[in-house]
Amino acid sequence: QLRLVVTGGGLVQPGGSLRLSCEASGFTLDSYAIGWYRQAHGKEREGVSCISSSGGTNYADSVKGRVTVSRDNARNAGYLQISNLKPEDTAVYYCTAGGCIKDEWPLGHGMDFWGKGTLVTVSS
Numbered sequence: 001q002l003r004l005v006v007t008g009g010g011l012v013q014p015g016g017s018l019r020l021s022c023e024a025s026g027f028t029l030d031s032y033a034i035g036w037y038r039q040a041h042g043k044e045r046e047g048v049s050c051i052s053s054s055g056g057t058n059y060a061d062s063v064k065g066r067v068t069v070s071r072d073n074a075r076n077a078g079y080l081q082i083s084n085l086k087p088e089d090t091a092v093y094y095c096t097a098g099g100c101i102k103d104e105w106p107l108g109h110g111m112d113f114w115g116k117g118t119l120v121t122v123s124s
Helices: none
Strands: 003-007 010-012 018-025 033-039 046-051 057-058 068-073 077-082 090-100 111-114 120-121
Touching: 003 046, 018 033, 018 120, 033 068, 033 077, 046 068, 046 077, 057 068, 057 090, 077 090
Parallel strands: 010 120
Antiparallel strands: 003 018, 018 077, 033 046, 033 090, 046 057, 068 077, 090 111, 090 120
16 A cells, blocks of 8 residues: 655644654655645645655745755655744645656646645644
């Protein structure tokens, strides 16, 4: 069974940081890009970041400078580090596997697998 599982969500105070992990099972991530998306309640899904299979990184303007995406192929996992969290970062965060297609990845295009998300709540 092919699965992507995101862990590391929860309640964080404004200004805090967290690291989300995306672990794959049933397939290997090393030939895929890993995408990160989020969806706040009542809002459209937003592409946050995408790291290619070769390690090239892409970030949404809304998070640039506060987010670092990485991957560890040996662990079959990807990571999203978010710092200086703001209430507007509150959302369900998802990871995906596919390709970082220019101008398309933020829309979710080119992603072959979607995992279940984890809720990140930024609140005091």
